[in-house]
Amino acid sequence: MAGPTFKDLEHEGWQNRAAHYDDWFGQISSQAFPFVLDAAGSDLSGLDTLDICCGPGHLVALLAERGAHASGLDFAGEMIRVALAQHPEQDFDQGDAEDLPYENARFDLVSCCFGLLHFHDPDNAIAEAFRVLRHGGRYIVTAWQGPEEAAGLVSVMMEAIQDFGTLDLPLPPAPPLPRFGKPDETHRSLAAQGFMDIETQVLPITWRPDRPEAVLDMIEHGMVRTTMMMAHQEDAARDAIRAAIVERVQAFDTGDGLKIPVPALMAVARKPD
Numbered sequence: 001m002a003g004p005t006f007k008d009l010e011h012e013g014w015q016n017r018a019a020h021y022d023d024w025f026g027q028i029s030s031q032a033f034p035f036v037l038d039a040a041g042s043d044l045s046g047l048d049t050l051d052i053c054c055g056p057g058h059l060v061a062l063l064a065e066r067g068a069h070a071s072g073l074d075f076a077g078e079m080i081r082v083a084l085a086q087h088p089e090q091d092f093d094q095g096d097a098e099d100l101p102y103e104n105a106r107f108d109l110v111s112c113c114f115g116l117l118h119f120h121d122p123d124n125a126i127a128e129a130f131r132v133l134r135h136g137g138r139y140i141v142t143a144w145q146g147p148e149e150a151a152g153l154v155s156v157m158m159e160a161i162q163d164f165g166t167l168d169l170p171l172p173p174a175p176p177l178p179r180f181g182k183p184d185e186t187h188r189s190l191a192a193q194g195f196m197d198i199e200t201q202v203l204p205i206t207w208r209p210d211r212p213e214a215v216l217d218m219i220e221h222g223m224v225r226t227t228m229m230m231a232h233q234e235d236a237a238r239d240a241i242r243a244a245i246v247e248r249v250q251a252f253d254t255g256d257g258l259k260i261p262v263p264a265l266m267a268v269a270r271k272p273d
């Protein structure tokens with residue numbers, strides 16, 4: 001019998017992290033929301049918006065505060081349960097970003113924050129976002145930048161795994177993690193699905209944990225793919241990776257505590273009229 005797919009493992013990982021998402025990864029990812037809202041505009045009255053990979057639904061609620069008929073979609077039922085508990089007045093659907101349960105041209109604005117790197121086929125997910133947008137509608141996506149773009153949380157984790165463990169792991173095939181942190185690649189991928197007027201911006205997100213070891217807790221409680229990569233290392237390699245992460249993040253001690261860069265790329269694009 002075939003083993004779990006990448007999507008199966010992602011789904012299980014997010015189901016398990018939903019209840020405490022805001023305590024961990026949400027502290028970092030939510031820093032992108034003011035930039036997304038600026039790009040969306042201050043008055044969204046009467047617009048239909050969809051936040052794909054909505055997690056606990058906070059961006060949906062913020063879009064609704066600006067007047068949008070805002071809805072969110074996530075494939076993890078536990079995330080939808082948390083979103084409905086926190087924002088009972090908003091609409092949330094459980095569904096797959098790669099096969100959206102909406103008719104063509106239904107939305108004026110579609111966002112997807114830190115979702116693309118979790119998809120089995122991100123190009124298909126971009127095509128689905130394009131399909132459900134009306135002509136002239138806008139698409140806003142954010143993704144983490146990798147080691148080639150910037151030093152920070154992602155580069156420390158990836159380089160520690162490369163230096164002390166291996167990336168050649170018995171995991172189902174998955175797209176490269178930092179792909180959509182690269183402006184040129186993001187531009188090319190959005191244009192390939194028909195988007196125009198594509199603009200990208202680096203978001204200067206930082207994380208201020210109270211101690212270096214908190215990075216290991218963040219990985220365990222907040223990150224699905226990195227947890228998979230750690231779980232499949234040999235025991236000695238995993239110990240060495242963990243020690244290297246704790247040591248290397250101390251380079252981001254400002255004297256006033258840790259300030260770890262977690263830069264992200266935001267892309268804003270438009271479906272042609």
Ligand SMILES: C[S@@+](CC[C@H](N)C(=O)[O-])C[C@H]1O[C@@H](n2cnc3c(N)ncnc32)[C@H](O)[C@@H]1O
Pocket residue numbers: 010014015025026029030052053054055056073074075076079095096097098112113114115118119
């Ligand atoms: C890193 S979280 C981002 C949540 C939120 N957008 C934020 O910025 O805090 C990724 C989210 O994507 C969801 N997700 C991953 N793959 C998905 C898919 N194929 N379809 C729908 N949701 C998916 C997960 O359940 C999780 O809630």
